[in-house]
Amino acid sequence: MLLKMSSKMSSSTNMANARRMVQQLRVEASIERIKVSKASADLMRYCGEHAKQDPLLMGIPASENPFKDKKPCTIL
Amino acid sequence: MKRKCSCKRHIFCLGLFCFIYILFFKMLCGPGERYLPRKMAAQEVQPSETIAKLKLESETLKTKLEEERAKLHDVELHQVAEKVEPLGQFVMKTRRTLKGHGNKVLCMDWCKDKRRIVSSSQDGKVIVWDAFTTNKEHAVTMPCTWVMACAYAPSGCAVACGGLDNKCSVYPLSLDKNENLAAKKKSVAMHTNYLSACSFTNSDMQILTSSGDGTCALWDVESGQLLQSFHGHAADVLCLDLAPSETGNTFVSGGCDKKANVWDMRTGQCIQSFETHESDINSVRYYPSGDAFASGSDDATCRLYDLRADREVAIYSKESIIFGASSVDFSLSGRLLFGGYNDYTINVWDVLKGTRVAILFGHENRVSTLRVSPDGTAFCSGSWDHTLRVWA
Secondary structure: OHHHHHHHHHHHHHHHHHHHHHHHHHHHHOOOOOOHHHHHHHHHHHHHHHHHHOHHHHOOOOOOOOOOOOOOOOOO | OOOOOHHHHHHHHHHHHHHHHHHHHHHHOOOOOOOOHHHHHHHOOOHHHHHHHHHHHHHHHHHHHHHHHHHOOOOOHHHHHHHOOOOOOOOOOEEEEEEOOOOOEEEEEEOOOOOEEEEEEOOOEEEEEEOOOOEEEEEEEOOOOOOOEEEEOOOOOEEEEEOOOOEEEEEEOOOOOOOOHHHHOEEEEEOOOOEEEEEEOOOOOEEEEEEOOOEEEEEEOOOOOEEEEEEOOOOOEEEEEEOOHHHOOEEEEEEOOOOEEEEEOOOOOEEEEEOOOOOOEEEEEEOOOOOEEEEEEOOOOEEEEEOOOOEEEEEEOOOOOOOOEEEEEEOOOOOEEEEEEOOOOEEEEEOOOOOEEEEEOOOOOOEEEEEEOOOOOOEEEEEOOOEEEEEO
């Protein structure tokens, strides 16, 4: 009888897991999605709008970048 | 004809019925489950039948999810990006080398002041550097080795770190160089396996952690109380990233189960899940707008997932790249994706077109961590060669 009880216990854990998975999938299936074309266009637009302020993309002059070594003064 | 005694049989059946009734009651009235005695008594359902039904429903839901996602897959990102101007040549060099760790550098983070960096290594040391001057400002020795996670507090006044000690500890940084930082240490998070990543939320008051025990957790720094836990990964969680503040209370985590999960911080619910990588996901990072995130994996690819389209929209890979990507980060505009790899290189990808625009050499062992500075002027990489390099 103990064997029967323990197998019934593990099947109840399996059931809890299965129930949780179904619940999770229901949540995921119910979200609203947009087309990849629209999502891509938005990503592109964001890149375009912020490109000018991206130092690594645009490359900023050495004088403005604290990490770049400033060129020695040519006069000296 | 002998009449069988119906009383005995009735009593026996009643007893058996009561036994089954009690058995079901004990099984199904687990924590948090509501029990309806009338319903159970009427159905007398076997547990195995219900499991089969649930499994069938989950298979149906999975197929439905795939169909829904496929319906909206009308074009590829790189096709839409064909009309974008291609990027020119990139010249990025090592501008600073931070030497001082005695062993593999495992993690690093920038301070919001754009010049300080905290890094942690296998030998248990956590060092705070001034990246402009390469001076070490603070050093702490942790009681454990393999400090796999470290993070700078938004205020710049504290750092958090942890690793094989299964904990995340916060050290307030004092201006007095002679003060023993270890004395002021505060243990915040407790997991049942190694700490793989940690991050402060928008304030110094809360920390988000991920662990080898398969969970993520949100903690209150002051009291050490667990505020929310996040269950859903089937194996070690290796990385996490918080959504940019404008987009609300979510974060993404990646794990050894090849899944990247997006979580709601308030409810603990997993709201989206992506499983297209073929191996462990070592690093996840949100796109600056918060609408997408990138991931780097042991399968030698980096991928971009769009949250609103609910699918993978780009893969960054080359046949010549066969080593895993350990760490990824975006440039400020999101146009560039920097990936640190286990073959000692850093690959720079054009996020929109999917092509590689530069390959950076310099480290003498695997690149384990990589972060772009808060103002986007440089990025820092840490490596198993014991050094950190700042590139610009």
